Each structure stands twice: as structure tokens, then as C-alpha cells.
Amino acid sequence: MKKLFCLLLTTLLTMAVLSGCGTDGTGESSGDNSSAEPVYGGSVVVGIQQDIDSLDPHKATAAGTKEILFNIFEGLVKLDENGNLINAVASDYTISDDGLVYTFTLRDNVKFHNGNVVTCEDVKYSLERVSGLLDGTPLISTLKTIQAVDILDDKTVQVTVESPNTELIYSFVAAIIPAGSGEDMEADPIGTGPFSFVSYKPQEGIVVAKNPDYWQSGLPYLDEVNFKIVNSADSALLELQGGTIDIYAYLTDSQAAELQDTFNVEASPSDVVQALFLNNTVAPLDDVRVRQAICYALDKEMINEFVGGGNGTLISSAMLPTLKDNYVDLNDTYGTTANVEKAKELLADAGYADGFDLEIAIPSNYEFHMQTGEVVVEQLKAVGINATIKAVEWSTWLDEVYNGRQYQATISGITCDSTPGYLLNRFQTDSSKNFINFVNADYDEIYLKAQAAQDPEEKKGYYAQLQQILCEEAGSAFLQVPANMTALNKKLMGYKFYPVYVQDMSTVYWVE
């Protein structure tokens, strides 16, 4: 009996201690470090949300993997923090007037992590591998248009493509790997990036070390970066507070507020389009009226308020507002607050006046999507749709929902690689990434026209039409572009926020 009371007492005391320790450490936070000199060396632990799906840069599909591989691999060109292309393995390139021939000049003395200098053979091999010329299976779908890769001299490679596409150059960020090393990538990834691969432990993380031969002189600063998988948003907070991770980019709104004093917390627009994705071939979602009803039923402002602290940007189609030239504001189509009458009317038209059951599968490691799910379920209830949440493991989600397309609805985010076409590409009927099974002949036709268009204005017009079709046909209920809340150790400087989903560690350094 005494034991029981001891237990009770201990529990209460623990709770008291836990709730009391919140203010610790605020006094010792250092002041303004912006004038401090960068220090070379040191290591940093970066918290990441999910395990890696492949170490092969050509096969990795998850955005969470690409954000890490960005540090290990580089293409002929790469993206900078403004979303512009800069030359990487190539020092220069020219595109022929008809848009069919790309000529790349290799940069002198770019070395792989194994010490070998990058040659035209390596470039040819890499491009042939991703385009499917090597074994018939294209690994990066946008590059399957490559017809031939020719070596002109020991510094020049010429790429011929099937049809002109002004956005194709963005696809040449595809990693350059040593010739013939494709099979070894999973075990021993070798690239030209600022960091070289050291080790990978499933469910734990991946460690990379400084590449001393990196072609950008002076970079990187850090000796070692440890990308550590953090199981949940809650443990991320505990690990940040405990000092076991230095950088975490996916804070929730309340966590950001809590860490305000002890960390540098910065908000930046993300490149994630969050949506309640609807499987267009599963009844009753195969009826456009039902999908529209769902769009009307959702109160996006409320969702943003509850899970994003009001920092997100509301959207109604698959385009980032930050891609200003191509973005069309379609928020008036369904409104940003709930229109219950209209939704009920549409449901009644479709024969579901009494509602229906809807199962929403959500990857459980994403606290943000899980919380969104709770709000969505509540909002759908108001129009009679009985929605339930099914939390699934990330790997299960990839297998069953994303690749297997065995689901009714899901809440997740799709990311952008800074070309407007990339986000719209996946909704073509036969795209391998069209996991919502969106089928629309007009859409397919206009997308092809958009790809072929050389004139930027004309292209823009087509993209606007595509966004409109996707919105009006209610391919899915697009919700918002959440803000990224990033916590940085106060002694770390130089972290760059990219408009795409990458974590560039090459410019990060410690200050004393």
C-alpha cells in the first residue's frame, strides 16, 4: 500500500517538476551574433522528420530524402536560395535556338568524393541512366525526353532532346555520379556535393562529412553533419531543449512560440502544397459534385488558424503563391470559409443527402497533417460526411497510398522544385505521380501545349488554365502552403532558406 502512495507522490512531483522547468535557460541565451566571425569546423545535428527512402539520388522520391541528398550530390546545374539556377558541375551551358540541343561545358577539377575528377564519361553515364537510355527505364520522368548524350571533347557534352521545353534545364539538377556506379549508390553513394557520405543507419539517421575538395572554395564550414531522424514533433521539441539537435525546420506553431527565447526561430514560406487529396476513382469521390462539396465544406481559414497559427497561405489549386508569375488566385471558387448550404446541396444532387463514410489516411509522423486531419473531420461532420482518421506509418503511406493508390482520402503535402510545371505535371492522366487518379482530357491536352510553348506569356496562360481546371474539377481539396518554422541554435549562422525543400548545410557555420 505504501508503494502505491509513493508511486502517486512520485508521479505528482514529476509532473510538477516538468511543468516548472519551462523557464530554465532563458537567462543565458546569448545576444546578437551577427557580427561574429565564422569558425571553421565543428559538427551539427539536424533533426529530420522521416527515414530515407533511397540513397540513390536518381531513385529517391521522398522530398525528405532529397533535402539531405542535396548536400551529397550535385547536377550539372543546381538551385540557389532564390530559386535560380547556378552552374555546378558544368561551368557553362548553351541551349540551341530550337530548344533541342543542350551543350554543357564541364567545370575544371570538380572531384568526386572518391578523389576522381569528373569526366564527360561520368556525365554521359548519369544522364543516360536517369533518362532510361541505359536500360530502358527512365528514373526521372522529365528527362526521358533525352534522345542522345554525345561527348564532343574532354570538357564538352552535348545533349539532344526530343521536344523543346523551356523548363527542362531545371531537370539537369539530376545528380552526376561516377560512371558505372549506379548499382553501388545504395551502399556507397558518391557525388560531388559539399559533403561526403559517411554512414546511414535505418531509423536513426545519416552522417555526412566535409568534402575538402569541394569546388566552391571556402565551403563548407562544418566538418560533420548528422541528420538525425526524430520520431515525432514532441520528441523534436524535447531534443531541441535538451540540446541534442541544433536545427529543426518543422516546428509547430506552439513549439515555435515556446522556443522563441532559447533558439533563433524563423518563419519562411515553404514549398509544400498541403491538401486533402481525394482519390478520384473511388466512389463516392468519383462524382465531381461530391469533391466540390468537400471543397465547400472546408473552412481553410480555421485550419490555418488552428494548425498553422495563421502563418500559412491559403490556396485552391496546385501552385505556390511564391511563384508569382504563374500563380492564379482561385480562392473565390469555393471561398476560404465553410459554405455548408452549398456543400449539402451538392451532396444531395449527387445522391448523398445523408452523407457517407470517408476514411482519411494520414502519415502519422507528420504532426501538422494529423492535426489538420482532426479539424477536417470536424468540418466535414457539419455537412454530414462521417470522416475518420487512419494514422499510417510513413513507409506504409508511401506503399499503399502514394504508390499503391489504395485509399479514399489523405492529407499530405506535395513539394515543388521551383518550376511551375513540376506541380502541375503530376495531374496528367497517365503520370506515374498522379496518385489522386485525376482524369481530365482537357487538362492533358493543355499541359502538352504548355510544355511545348516557347513564349513565356503563352505558357503562363496555359498554366493558369490548368490551375483553373484542377480547382473547378475539384481534383482535390487544396488547403494551404504552410510556413516553415525553423529553430536554429543561437550560435549557428549562415543557414539559408530555400524556396524548395532542401537543407543546404554548406553555408552553415558556428560562431563563438
Place this chain on the structure above:
Amino acid sequence: MKTQKKRKWNKYLTAGLFMTGFALLLGIVGIFWTPYSTTAMSAAEKFDAPSLRHLFGTDNFGRDIFSRVMEGMGTTVVISSLVVLFSGTFGILLGALTGYFGGLLDEIVMRVTDAVNGFPSILLTLVIISILGSGRQNVILSLGIVFIPSYIRIVRSEFIRLRDADYIMRARLMGAGRMRILFVHILPNIFSVFWVSVMIGFNNAILAESGMSYLGIGVQPPDASLGKMLSDAQGYLQTAPWYALAPGLAIVWVVLGFALFGEGIRRQKVD
């Protein structure tokens, strides 16, 4: 068994009865009625501190925590009861058969229970859940399976103790059937022992269910469950400590109640 005689006041039993009774009442009422909707969200009432209006305050969606604790308690009690019912029934059946008859069946069943006991129970439930998928029924089933061995052992040892007792011999001589001996003559006599293990089992079931919901594989949101509430509240420990305290204290209350109840029954029997 049931003869009323003057006994010393059993304070364990009284305290246990009071605490479990109160918790059960709250939980059972919570299944049918709560002061506020358990899912209705309100941006205006986000993270309200405990007050007369919201006894335990509100959570990150502005939902009334007291209502959610009531519903969560109901969920937990229902799941735990079904787990105990499931594992208890199979435990009695297998324990009775193996204990009374012995032999090869006994050997097989006991080795299987050894194997099951060899794994940490949470690991085993995780394996079962990963095969069956998460959700209420599967939680009940997996916890039920994992808890069977503890009942088998207790029931079996009691049956072994009683199978050669004089009154059983006599029943046998008088031609009573095996099933009659098993379930009419022996079973009622092991109830007091069995009852204590049911109480302990109930406690374990509550903690296990909370643990599984905490890990996100039990009851799915937005349905309330004590474990899930605890895990959700973890992120707001410093800004809204009442969110974690409410479900935490509720679990402590129920578990302590059943522990006292079980202890009370044991003493009642000894006295």
C-alpha cells in the same frame, strides 16, 4: 461464500470501490453525455485555463478537456473491460482444461504461454497491431491475446490444487460429468483468487491501452482517449500544463482505484 458476518472495516475495499465507482460512473456517463461536445472546435477558446466554465480548461483546438477526459475514460473502460473479458474467458477455459486434465495439452499450452511471456507485452501487441492494422477492435484483440497467459497460469494452478480435493473425488464417485466438475464444482471456488487477478489485469489493460494510444496506434483521433490526450499535450507542457495534468491524473485515479479494490478483495478473503 456470501455469508454476512461482522468484519473489520475494510478501508481498502471502501476506497477502491469509491474511486473505481466514481471513475466508472464518469466514464459510462461520458459515453452517452458530456457537458460540451468532445470534438467541437473553437478558435476563441484555444488554451483556456481551467475555470468554472471549463473545469479542466481547453486544448489546442479549443475543445473542453473535462468532456474529453470523460469520453476518454469511457473509451478506456470499455476497451479494458472487453480485453479482460476476452482474455479472462480464454484464460479460464484453457486454464481449467490444462489444470484438470494435464497431459500433452497442458504441456503444449504451457510452452506457448512461456513463449508469449518471453516477449515484452508491448512488443507483442505492436507486432499483432502491425499485422492487423490499428483501430479499436484490433487493440482489444491484441491486448486480449497478450493477457491470456497470466489468467491461464492462475486458473491452472488453482485447478491443480483443487482437482484432487475430497469433495471433487466425491462428485466424481457420484458420477458427475467432467464439464460439471470443471465448471460447477471447481470454478466457483477459485473466484476470489480469480477476481484479484481480474483487478490487476484491468489495471494492466488500462495502462496498456493508454500506452498504445500514446504511441498513436490505439483509438484514432479525433476520438478522445486518455493516452492520446497525454501524447498530444506533451507539446504544450509549458504553455498549457493543465492539458497534460487532466488525462494524467485521470489515469492515476483509475489505476490507483483498481489497485486498492484488488487489495481490498484480497484482504476480505484473508480476514
